[in-house]
Amino acid sequence: MSDLETFRKETRAWLEENCPKEMRDAGAGGEDAICWGGKRWTFQSEAQKIWLQRMAAKGWTVPAWPKEYGGGGLSRDEVKILKAEMRRLRARSPLESFGIWMLGPALLKYGTHEQKAHFLPPIARGEIRWCQGYSEPNAGSDLASLQCKCEDKGDHWLINGQKIWTSYADESDWIFVLVRTDPSATKHTGISFILVDMGQEGVSTKPIKLISGKSPFCETFFDDATAPKEHAPGVSAIVGELNKGWDVAKYLLTHEREMIGAGGSGSLFAARSPGEIAAQKSGLGDDGRLEDTLLRGKIAEADVDGWAFMLTMERMKDEAKTGQGVGANSSMLKYYGTELNKRRFELMMDAGGSDELEWEGERTRDGKLARGWLRTKANSIEGGTSEVQLNIIAKRILELPGS
Amino acid sequence: MPLVLTEEQEMLRDAARGFLDAKAPVSALRKLRDTNDPDGFSRDLWKEMAEMGWAGILVDEEFGGADFGFVGAGVLAEEMGRTLTASPFLSTSVLAATALKKLGSDAQRQQSLPKIAAGEMLYALAVDEGAKHAPAKTAMAAEKHGNGFRLSGDKTFIADGHVADKIIVAARSAGAPGEEQGLTLFLVDAKSNGVSVERTQMVDSRNAARIRFDGVEATGDDVLGEVDGGYAALEGVLGAGRAGLAAEMSGAAQTAFKMTVDYLKERKQFGTEIGRFQALQHRAAHLYSEIELAKSATLKALQELDESYDMAGVVCSLAKAKAGAAAKLASQEAVQMHGGIGMTDEYDIGFYMKRIRVAQEMFGDPAFHADRIARLRGY
Structure with missing residues (x-):
């Protein structure tokens, strides 16, 4: 206990001293304020750069990763304390990336020491930005039917095919891709997980404009793209065993689901909530309550569910700590968290009325809420649709037959 | 504090489950109903519960209680919810014990708490x-x-x-x-x-x-x-009662849900188990999620009562709102998915629907508690 208290004290002091003032506005800037890093990254401010460098030097961009791979080597309890102390200062996260959320955990579990030592530290320092090549035009919910071809050419792999919904592919440096290395094997067994440098002619990307007006997703094309068998001596391009990439993919999807589910609760901490917007926009009655009682009731129910959902994430993490893994419950968190997030944004739009419908202009900061509302529609599609999650719950948790 | 049961609390739960399955299954409630029992519960059973320390679960040791805290009381309520056990537990051992412990004068506590713990005196x-x-x-x-x-x-x-x-x-x-x-x-x-x-x-x-x-x-x-x-004092006591009812409903919902999922695996129509049909799978999976939320909110409320009783009112409302709504959904889906047999008095599922309907109404229905949260959040 006293060790943790010392850690808290020191962490607090360090953060107070090292977190630049400009970085103490977590949540205020929304997605626009995120630092993604990578070769092509331009820092939005000097403070953003300094904050990343200082945190990376401590290993605190990835506090739970081992020190030898650029992490902080912190225990779960210490990570909790660090997060809490950062919240206390409203400190922004110094770095977010698919390298941190997805490739890192996959390498930590399935990678060799050489792969970890080669790829993890640049992720931790925000030097290399990764994206994820999973879905294809004909492999969405049925991901394992993917066709992107990868042939063994002796000293290198030759890749041909197309990926879609590749988040931020046009801003990324490297991509981890699910490819078919054995076309004669059954659906789930001929897939491999390969790491590819995007800085080559054979890889091209094309952003897809979405209903929000933004283009976070791309199509990614592989035309005779290559990956050397080894990116450096002893550093294989394939993660895990050849033709066993589906295991890595599934493991990663679990991570992704927890993350997207947690994103659902992210909006619970957001600067605005349906109740607040409703109070501002539609005015309160003499009793200090929202006059629109139907809307009030719906918001109240969503608040109840939101709070109970956050507690459920907490409980499931605590259970995982005592040895019971979150496992298939990541599907439950993903399903519920994303549906809840959509519900909250619908309510915020209801509460905001016509004011929030202005797509451009200062008043709405170019339709910030409206664009966010449209963005949430992807939550229950990306990383496996809600329907896929319900299938997984039915099969893996409830053990219902034949799903 | 982690949002999980301690080892001691888990042991209490396991012991309670074994005892209630053996001594107070749903058939016991059915018998009390069918014989129009004048008490509506078994005094012998209550005596046994008192001997195990359940009647005095919240009572301090100096008055002969087990002093197991609200989480302990909730564990018992949840288990009684599973078997729909009729007992004066909520009124005497949760509500009255809380009221007397928190509000009673020395004389009132000395007079009442030992008798509550011994199972000798009933309160409402x-x-x-x-x-x-x-x-x-x-x-x-x-x-x-x-x-x-x-x-x-x-x-x-x-x-x-x-x-x-x-x-x-x-x-x-x-x-x-x-x-x-x-x-x-x-x-x-x-x-x-x-x-x-x-x-x-x-x-x-x-x-x-x-x-x-x-x-x-x-x-x-x-x-x-x-x-x-007395208003704030009453609110405190009601908070304990609401958390207790939430725990009971959580237990009832979990059992109704388990009966339903078991039925989906065994009932055959169109030549196959009906649990193969995606229309039912998705409803079951959604219901599973709702019940998980109810469990989390309930445990949090019970922990808050133990840790900061005076501040626990809102979380107790959260638990009552969420558990009430989830349990209602569980009972409704249970009857629907059981089909015709779910409508029969002979089958137990109807007892769950009926108890949940009453428990979700007692001390404020889900709308009452959601509105309370809305008020506190300024809308």
Whole structure:
């Protein structure tokens, strides 16, 4: 206990001293304020750069990763304390990336020491930005039917095919891709997980404009793209065993689901909530309550569910700590968290009325809420649709037959 | 504090489950109903529960209790919810024990708590006056009379009201209905002159009563807590009751859900198990999620009661709202997915639907508690 208290004290002091003032506005800037890093990254401010460098030097961009791979080597309890102390200062996260959320955990579990030592530290320092090549035009919910071809050419792999919904592919440096290395094997067994440098002619990307007006997703094309068998001596391009990439993919999807589910609760901490917007926009009655009682009731129910959902994430993490893994419950968190997030944004739009419908202009900061509302529609599609999650719950948790 | 049970609490749960499965399954409630049992619960069973420390689960050790805290009480309530066990646990061991422990004078505690722990004395809490829970609207009069009070008014929906030896009743000693100020809690002997008890036969076959107070005399010694300042005190006690009911509903919902999923795996139509049909799988998976949320909110409320009793009211409302809504959904889906057999009295699932309907109404339905949260959040 006293060790943790010392850690808290020191962490607090360090953060107070090292977190630049400009970085103490977590949540205020929304997605626009995120630092993604990578070769092509331009820092939005000097403070953003300094904050990343200082945190990376401590290993605190990835506090739970081992020190030898650029992490902080912190225990779960210490990570909790660090997060809490950062919240206390409203400190922004110094770095977010698919390298941190997805490739890192996959390498930590399935990678060799050489792969970890080669790829993890640049992720931790925000030097290399990764994206994820999973879905294809004909492999969405049925991901394992993917066709992107990868042939063994002796000293290198030759890749041909197309990926879609590749988040931020046009801003990324490297991509981890699910490819078919054995076309004669059954659906789930001929897939491999390969790491590819995007800085080559054979890889091209094309952003897809979405209903929000933004283009976070791309199509990614592989035309005779290559990956050397080894990116450096002893550093294989394939993660895990050849033709066993589906295991890595599934493991990663679990991570992704927890993350997207947690994103659902992210909006619970957001600067605005349906109740607040409703109070501002539609005015309160003499009793200090929202006059629109139907809307009030719906918001109240969503608040109840939101709070109970956050507690459920907490409980499931605590259970995982005592040895019971979150496992298939990541599907439950993903399903519920994303549906809840959509519900909250619908309510915020209801509460905001016509004011929030202005797509451009200062008043709405170019339709910030409206664009966010449209963005949430992807939550229950990306990383496996809600329907896929319900299938997984039915099969893996409830053990219902034949799903 | 991690949101999981401690090892001790898990042991209590396992012991309770074994005991209740053996001694108080749903068939026991069915028998009480079918024989129109005058008590509506088994006094022998209650004696056994008291011997195991359940009656005094919240009572301090110095008064002969187990002092296991609210999480412990919730663990027991949840297990009783699984088997729909009829007992005076909620009214006596949760509501009254909390009221006396938190508000009682030394004399009141010394007199009552050992008897509660021993299972020798039964209590009831009388709050509601109308069809919907609204404690601030209490109109029952507590008129000053000599050195004491005279209580007059009608109370309804009182769990275990017809078997209680003592009644804790909320009455208005000042102010007007709708105001929080001016409520006082009294501890009244059920045999007092002017108390008339009518047992009400409820949907769930469990104990309840309407009680009329007709000029019932109460002395200053019968006041529980402060005169006129009883609202906050009552809210505290109700918080414990709400968390207890949430735990009971969580247990009932989990069992109704398990029965349903088992049925989906075994019932065959169109030549296959109906659990293969995606329409049913998705509904079951959604229901699973809702019940998980109810479990989390309930455990949090119980932990808050143990850690910071005075601040726990909102979380107790959260638990009552979420568990009530989830349990209702669980019982509705259970009956629908069981098809025709779910409509039969012979099958147990209907008992779950009925008990959940009553428990979600008691001390505020989900809408009451969601609205309370809305109020606290400024809309």
